[in-house]
Amino acid sequence: MLGLRKLRESNEHTTSYYAASANWQTHYPRLEEEISCDVVVVGGGFTGVNTALELAERGFDVVLLEARRISWGASGRNGGQIIGGIGQDPERFVKHIGEDGVKTIHQMGIEARDIIRDRVQTYDIQCDLKWGYCDVALKPRHMKDFAAWQAFEKQIGNPHTYSLLDKDELKQFVNSEKYLGGLHNESNGHIQPLNLCIGEARALEGLGGRIFEQSLVTEVIPGDQPRVKTEHGCVKARQVVLAGNAYLGGLIAKLSKRVLPCSSSVIATSPLPDELAKKLVPGDVAVCDPRAALDYFRLSADKRMLFGGLANYTGMEPSNLESVMRKKMIAIFPELNNVSIDYAWSGWIGIGLNRMPQLGRLSDNIAYIQAYSGHGVAPTHMMARITAEMIAKETTRFDVMAKLPQVTFPGGQLFRMPMLAAGMAYYKALDAL
Ligand SMILES: Cc1cc2nc3c(=O)[nH]c(=O)nc-3n(C[C@H](O)[C@H](O)[C@H](O)COP(=O)(O)OP(=O)(O)OC[C@H]3O[C@@H](n4cnc5c(N)ncnc54)[C@H](O)[C@@H]3O)c2cc1C
Structure with missing residues (x-):
């Protein structure tokens, strides 16, 4: 039985490798007055920063409010894996959004990665962007799933090449005896996510967006001109966008009932000798296995192994995080047995019951x-874009997402965890087959 503890949090960044290798530390002011703007965005992760940036690019006067630091939440702590697709199996919702809606979601799943590519180029963001990714198979049935997936990507018109690899072929990219083969594509990739997000914030600032950190939003007052109150100030706006995701807490009860904060954890080893790094991940790709409780890993630019996993539906992390994660890593790469672990951290993922991003309106202007x-590094960028489109009065793509059912977890916070844990146990049992 694992001992659990709360995530170690403060108002500054967590104990991550990303915080330690950030290009610069953001120090935007705290909001301490009453101001007005066209759109106020709450939450300074990928979703909020990119919504604000997309709006600023369209000429809106935007204010961004972040409770701690830009990218303090999941966006500054994740595996850094840029993965295409939006949500899981949108075909399930054909009766809600029609065939065209399903197609729109598939197209957005392709476009999402291009937004990151464009951002990095347009704003010259130094974030160690690399293209290349492998899904890896632990069981023969995973290989069958990959073959079906490869055919599916072709069928939906994905212009990128997906290559099915047998055990030996996979070793050009990922060299572990654990895997039976894989599915490689060059359109997914990896980044230092904190550096991407603070680069995007700087781009926003360059376009005149006003950013406030250490500015927790405590109340949203609806109306013709909604008001967003922080502990020390207030923003009056024509439109509000709430992008606090798993960290929004109880600010809007209707939203928190639909999302479960679940923790995931990552370790970063010390930099590996070049030959060892090349031996283990010769393709320098990002890697995921297909289980519900998956392992994900990649090399950092300075050749550390960044190894993640360990979904925990209580939102807590193991009290012996380093040793639990080391064990998982060594199961894949026994060669790392004696390597030291320099960083270990966790963050909250916002889980929705049907595994599709939730977009919508609480009122005409919120x-x-x-x-x-x-699965949000690329999708956040896409959802930000269509929210900006909606505010600019092009509502088609936003409305497709808003029509997807958003299921409330029955029974509130206390019941949400056991329910998901039961669901998770079911998927773990499937993983074991
Ligand atoms: C450990 C981990 C690994 C992951 N790995 C991957 C991966 O490899 N690939 C992938 O695609 N996805 C991954 N994800 C998921 C991905 O990181 C998220 O989906 C994405 O970052 C969500 O971005 P966001 O902006 O919506 O939320 P967040 O980044 O969590 O940002 C929300 C922000 O809102 C702020 N906020 C909340 N409430 C308020 C308030 N009242 N007032 C002001 N500010 C507020 C918070 O402080 C926070 O900074 C991972 C997540 C975790 C935790």
């Missing part, structure tokens, strides 16, 4: 975006 269910 929108929200949340619940990427652990």
Whole structure:
């Protein structure tokens, strides 16, 4: 039985490798007055920063409010894996959004990665962007799933090449005896996520967006001109976008009932000798296995192994995080047995019951975006874009997402965890087959 503890949090960044290798530390002011703008965005992760940036690019006067630091939440702590697709199996919702809606979601799943590519180029963001990714198979049935997936990507018109690899072929990219083969594609990749997000914030600032940190939003007062109150100030705006995701807490009860904060954890080893790094991940790709409780890993730019996993539906982390994660890593790469672990951290993923991002409007002028269910680095960029489109009066793509059912976890906070834990146990049992 694992001992659990709360995540170690403060108003500054967590104990991550990303915080330690950030290009610069953001120090935006705290909001201490009453101001007005066109759109106020709450939450300074990928969703909030990119919504604000997309709006600023369209000429809106934008204010961004972040409770701690830019990218303090999941966006500054994740595995850094840029993965295509939006949510899980949008075909399930054909009766809600029609065939065209399903197609729109698939197209957005392709476009999402291009937004990151464009951002990095346009704003010259130094974030160690690398293309290349492998899904890896632990069981023969995973290989069958990958073959079906490869065919599916072709069928939906994905222009990128997906290559099925047998055990030996996979070793050009990922060299572990654990894997039976894989599915490689060059359109997914990896980044230092904190550096991407603070680079995007700087781009926003360059376009005149006003950013406030250490500015927790305590109340949203609806009306013709909604008011967003912080502990020391207030913003009056024509539109509000709520992008606090798993960290929004109880600010809006209707939203928190639809999302479960679940923790995931990452360790970073010390930099590996070049030959060892090349031996283990010769393709320098990002890697995921297909289980519900998956392992994900990649090399950092300075050749550390960044190894993640360990979904925990209580939102807590093991009290012996380093040793639990080391064990998982060594199961894949026994060669790392004696390597030291320099950083270990966890963050909250916002899980939605049907594993599709949740977008919508609380009223004509208050929108929200949340619940990427652990797959948000690229989708956040896409959902931010369509929310900006909606505010600019092009509502088609936003409305497709808003029509997806958003299921409330029955029974509130206390019941949400056991329910998901039961669901998770079911998927773990499937993983074991
Ligand atoms: C450990 C981990 C690994 C992951 N790995 C991957 C991966 O490899 N690939 C992938 O695609 N996805 C991954 N994810 C998921 C991905 O990181 C998230 O989906 C994405 O970052 C969500 O971005 P966000 O902006 O919506 O939320 P967040 O980044 O969590 O940002 C929300 C922000 O809102 C702020 N906030 C909340 N409430 C308020 C308030 N009242 N007032 C002001 N500010 C507020 C918070 O402080 C926070 O900074 C991972 C997540 C975790 C935790």
